[in-house]
Amino acid sequence: DAMVIQNPRYQVTQFGKPVTLSCSQTLNHNVMYWYQQKSSQAPKLLFHYYDKDFNNEADTPDNFQSRRPNTSFCFLDIRSPGLGDAAMYLCATLDRDGGSYEQYFGPGTRLTVT
Amino acid sequence: LAKTTQPISMDSYEGQEVNITCSHNNIATNDYITWYQQFPSQGPRFIIQGYKTKVTNEVASLFIPADRKSSTLSLPRVSLSDTAVYYCLVGDLHLNRDDKIIFGKGTRLHILP
Numbered sequence: 556d557a558m559v560i561q562n563p564r565y566q567v568t569q570f571g572k573p574v575t576l577s578c579s580q581t582l583n584h585n586v587m588y589w590y591q592q593k594s595s596q597a598p599k600l601l602f603h604y605y606d607k608d609f610n611n612e613a614d615t616p617d618n619f620q621s622r623r624p625n626t627s628f629c630f631l632d633i634r635s636p637g638l639g640d641a642a643m644y645l646c647a648t649l650d651r652d653g654g655s656y657e658q659y660f661g662p663g664t665r666l667t668v669t
Numbered sequence: 670l671a672k673t674t675q676p677i678s679m680d681s682y683e684g685q686e687v688n689i690t691c692s693h694n695n696i697a698t699n700d701y702i703t704w705y706q707q708f709p710s711q712g713p714r715f716i717i718q719g720y721k722t723k724v725t726n727e728v729a730s731l732f733i734p735a736d737r738k739s740s741t742l743s744l745p746r747v748s749l750s751d752t753a754v755y756y757c758l759v760g761d762l763h764l765n766r767d768d769k770i771i772f773g774k775g776t777r778l779h780i781l782p
Contacts, residue, residue, distance in 0.1 A: 559712075597774050598713065600769055612769070647713075649770070655703075655762060656701060656703040656715075656718060656758060656760060656770065657718065658705075658713070658715065660711075660713050660714065662711060662712060663710070665710070
């Protein structure tokens with residue numbers, strides 16, 4: 556019954572070792588978002604896809620990349636994680652044609668960098 | 670997107686009605702107001718959305734005055750499980766391809782027994 560799935564739920568990586576977080580959706584929504592959320596802070600938008608169109612936030616570090624091979628899947632690649640990249644990473648979807656700001660969020664992946 | 674301002678935190682007691690107000694002085698004509706709820710270690714969850722006057726669903730009510738420069742999320746008879754962060758967002762529903770949804774700081778609601 557899950558609609559937005561994120562794997563893994565917990566990820567531990569070493570400083571500088573590339574890591575990939577994945578998100579999949581069963582909603583067939585055309586917009587997918589990646590947010591970074593640190594403790595006691597609001598979710599911070601990293602980038603989003605509108606269909607295959609990629610939109611990067613100006614302050615998203617180059618260290619963060621994303622791929623969306625098809626409607627259902629979206630990946631977040633962190634090329635060289637630093638200690639400051641430890642956070643919860645949230646994936647969300649939106650139906651652009653739904654006439655609503657109702658985003659559907661996954662449970663998140665908590666990334667630890669050692 | 671219109672900038673929003675909310676109280677940083679609020680405390681209330683079980684069984685009380687809680688009202689959280691959000692200011693959005695530069696809201697545009699086409700903008701809607703949306704509220705999300707987030708529990709610790711979970712993604713935000715959509716609560717309610719409205720344009721003007723009053724909207725009610727099974728979870729909450731949303732009151733929007735005529736000038737739309739503010740809105741109030743009302744949670745009836747809260748319980749301990751309503752302890753969460755509540756975010757107010759304002760924006761045009763007719764998203765362009767490069768439009769984005771940005772979260773403000775939110776209000777941390779703490780329900781006491």
